[in-house]
Amino acid sequence: MPGMETSTAGSPTPTTDPGAAAIPLLDAGLPDFPALTPERLRDAVLAATAAQRAVWDEVATDPEPPTVANTLDRIEAARADVRHAFWALYTLAGSAADDATRAAESELAPMMAAHRDAFYLDKRLYERLRTLRDGLVDPDPEVAWLLHRYLEDFERAGIALDDAEAARLRELNTAISAAQTEFAQRAAAGMAAAAVHVEDERLLAGLPAETVSGLRRSAADRGTDGALVTFILPTAQPIVTQSPSRELRERVHRASVARGFGVDPASDTRELVLRLARLRAERAVMLGHPHHAAYVAAGGTARSTDAVAGMLAQLAGPAVRNAHAEADELQQALTRDDPDATLQPWDWGYYADRVRSETYQVDEAALRPYLELDNVLLRGVFLAAERLYGLTFAERPDLPGYADGVRVFEVTRPDGSRGGLFVADYYAREGKRGGAWMHQLTEPSRLTGELPVVVNNLNVTRPAPGEPTLLTWDEVTTAFHEFGHALHALLSDVHYPSLSGTAVPRDFVEYPSQVNEMWAWHPEILASYARHHETGEPMPAHLLDALRESQAYGEGFRTTEFLAAALLDQAWHTLAPDEVPTDVADVEAFEARALAEAGVAMETVPPRYRTTYFNHAFGGGYDAGYYSYIWSEVLDADTVEWFRTEAAQGDDGGLNRQAGDRFRDALLSRGHSRDPLASYRELRGRDADIGPLLRRRRLTGEG
Numbered sequence: 001m002p003g004m005e006t007s008t009a010g011s012p013t014p015t016t017d018p019g020a021a022a023i024p025l026l027d028a029g030l031p032d033f034p035a036l037t038p039e040r041l042r043d044a045v046l047a048a049t050a051a052q053r054a055v056w057d058e059v060a061t062d063p064e065p066p067t068v069a070n071t072l073d074r075i076e077a078a079r080a081d082v083r084h085a086f087w088a089l090y091t092l093a094g095s096a097a098d099d100a101t102r103a104a105e106s107e108l109a110p111m112m113a114a115h116r117d118a119f120y121l122d123k124r125l126y127e128r129l130r131t132l133r134d135g136l137v138d139p140d141p142e143v144a145w146l147l148h149r150y151l152e153d154f155e156r157a158g159i160a161l162d163d164a165e166a167a168r169l170r171e172l173n174t175a176i177s178a179a180q181t182e183f184a185q186r187a188a189a190g191m192a193a194a195a196v197h198v199e200d201e202r203l204l205a206g207l208p209a210e211t212v213s214g215l216r217r218s219a220a221d222r223g224t225d226g227a228l229v230t231f232i233l234p235t236a237q238p239i240v241t242q243s244p245s246r247e248l249r250e251r252v253h254r255a256s257v258a259r260g261f262g263v264d265p266a267s268d269t270r271e272l273v274l275r276l277a278r279l280r281a282e283r284a285v286m287l288g289h290p291h292h293a294a295y296v297a298a299g300g301t302a303r304s305t306d307a308v309a310g311m312l313a314q315l316a317g318p319a320v321r322n323a324h325a326e327a328d329e330l331q332q333a334l335t336r337d338d339p340d341a342t343l344q345p346w347d348w349g350y351y352a353d354r355v356r357s358e359t360y361q362v363d364e365a366a367l368r369p370y371l372e373l374d375n376v377l378l379r380g381v382f383l384a385a386e387r388l389y390g391l392t393f394a395e396r397p398d399l400p401g402y403a404d405g406v407r408v409f410e411v412t413r414p415d416g417s418r419g420g421l422f423v424a425d426y427y428a429r430e431g432k433r434g435g436a437w438m439h440q441l442t443e444p445s446r447l448t449g450e451l452p453v454v455v456n457n458l459n460v461t462r463p464a465p466g467e468p469t470l471l472t473w474d475e476v477t478t479a480f481h482e483f484g485h486a487l488h489a490l491l492s493d494v495h496y497p498s499l500s501g502t503a504v505p506r507d508f509v510e511y512p513s514q515v516n517e518m519w520a521w522h523p524e525i526l527a528s529y530a531r532h533h534e535t536g537e538p539m540p541a542h543l544l545d546a547l548r549e550s551q552a553y554g555e556g557f558r559t560t561e562f563l564a565a566a567l568l569d570q571a572w573h574t575l576a577p578d579e580v581p582t583d584v585a586d587v588e589a590f591e592a593r594a595l596a597e598a599g600v601a602m603e604t605v606p607p608r609y610r611t612t613y614f615n616h617a618f619g620g621g622y623d624a625g626y627y628s629y630i631w632s633e634v635l636d637a638d639t640v641e642w643f644r645t646e647a648a649q650g651d652d653g654g655l656n657r658q659a660g661d662r663f664r665d666a667l668l669s670r671g672h673s674r675d676p677l678a679s680y681r682e683l684r685g686r687d688a689d690i691g692p693l694l695r696r697r698r699l700t701g702e703g
C-alpha cells in the first residue's frame, strides 16, 4: 500500500518579489533542476517565505475593509514561490539526496513549521478573515468554503491560545517537525544499515540468477565480497518470499524487524518515537483534544477516534480469523518440507507464494516478461486516462528531470489545451527513499493560472544496461495507484490553489488512487499493455486467469498486517502526555501490549510497519492517520462497483468517457473546494456503503 504526499490543506505559502524569491522555472512550471543547488534552494525558500510574510503583513494591516480580492485572493496568490522552492527541495531530498540536500532539508523543516505558525497564530489575519466571512452576502460557494477552511485551520492551529500558550505551541511545532525529519532520516539510514551480507554461497541456492547477480552487484557496490541483500522496501523484503533457504529468510526477516531498535545506534529511533508521542499529545491537549488521534480525526472525514476505532474493530476479528486459517494451510506446506518445523514469520511469504502458485497455478516470474515498464506506462496507465478522461501524453525529452531515468510528459486535455506536466520517476537510486508516492511541484488553480506538475515515484530496480525493465504485478498496480493521485491533480479545476487536487483530508486522499488500480485489471487495458517485451504476444489467458483468481488469496494476512499497523498508530497517539513511556526499553513492550489489546497480535504476522520504522506514523504525514488507507478503501470499493454497474455501457466495465467525465466532474476536479463527502454523494447519490469492501477483503460471514 504505497504512501503519498500531499500539501497540507490550507497551509499557506508565497510572494511579491519574484526576483529574489522565485526559483527558475521551465516550461509549464517545472523547476529548472539542473540549475538548482541545495544552497540555491535553501536561499530561495528563505527569500520566498520572507516575501510571503510581507504579503501577510500587508493584508493584516490593510486599512481598507476586507474584501475577497484584497484579503483572500492575495493570501492565496502569495503561495506560489514558497511552494515551488520548497517542493523542488523536497523532490531532491526524497529522490536524489546527497548530504548537502539532506542538511538543507533538516535546516528548513523547523523553519517551515515556524513559518506556518506565523500565519496561523496571527490574530490580525484571523479577525480579518472572520470579518470578511461575516460581511459576505450570498458568497460564491468556493469562497465560503475556503473561508470556512481557513477559520477552522486557524482554530485547529491554536488561534484561541493566549500569548504564553501560543509561544509554547510554537516551540512544540518546531520540535515536532525537527523530530519527524530526524525520524525519517534515521528510518532511511536503518534500511541501509539492515543490509544482510551473505558469504555462505549455499544460502543463495534456488534464487533466480538475475536476483543473485543483483545481490553480488550490491556487494560489489559497497566494496565487499559475496552477496548483499539490500533493503528495497520499508516493509518486508522480496527475498523473504523468494528464497528457499530458511536461514537466509530468517536473517533478512530478523534484520528487518529489528530496524530502529538500537542494533545500529545511528538508526535507533526509539527516543524519537517517545518524544514525538509526548510532544504531539501535549499539543493536542493544549488545543482542546484528549490526545493527538482525536485532533487528527477531527480534521479528517472520520471526525472522531470512536468512528476510527469502531471501523478497525469491525474488521479486526474476521481478518485475524482469516489469517489463522491461512497460517494452518502454510503450516501444512511447511510440514511437508520439514516435519518438525513450526511456522515462523519468515516462512510466511515463501510458503504463501508456494501455496498460491500451487492452488492457482500462478507464476510471478512467468508474468514479468509481459509487464515491461514502457508498455505499462504508455499503453496501460496513460491509455486508461485517455479512455476515461480524454487526456493524452507526449514525452518532452527537452525538459530535464533531476536525476538519470526521470522522464517528463506533456499532458493535453480533450479540448486540445495544455494540461500540465507528468514526471515519471520509477527507478530506485542511491539517495531515494523507499516505497512509492506522488507529489506535486505546483498548485494548479484558476486564480494563478498555474498548470499541474505532478511527480510519481516508484522504486523499481534498474535493469542492467540494454535490458528491459520488467515489472512485478505489484509494481504494475502501484504504477496505476500513484497515477490515480496524479489524476486528482491533473484534473483539478478549482479557483483557489490551496484547495486544488489532492489537498483533501488524509483519510480521503487515497480514495481516487485506489480506484485507479481497477484499470490495471480491465480486459481492454490489460490486452493493450500486457505484451511480451520481445515477441509482442499478449499475456496467455491461463496466466491472466490464474493471476485474477489468485488475487483474493492472502487477504487474511494483508488485512491483519495492515490493521496491526493502523491500530499501533492509534495506540501511540491515543495516549495522554503523562501516559507516554519514558524509557526507550519500553517501546517494544508497549507495542506488544497494544497489539494484544486490539486483538491483532499474531506471532507469524507482524505489523506491516513496526513502531521504530513506521515512517507514516512518526516521519510526519500520516501520524494517527494510517487508518486512512482502509477508511478511504470503503469509498474505493463502492466506487469500483459503481463503474462496473451503473456507469458501464454494455460490457465495457465502466471504461468510457461518460463514466470518466462524471467521476471527474463530481469528484476529481473538485479537490477540496467543498466537503469531499458532498462530492462523493454527488457521484453516488448516497453515502458510501461498506459492503463492497467487506466482500473484496473476504471479511463477511464465517471467513
Ligand SMILES: [Zn+2]
Residues within 6 Å of the ligand: 002, 003, 004, 481, 482, 485, 510, 513
Ligand atoms: Zn497512495
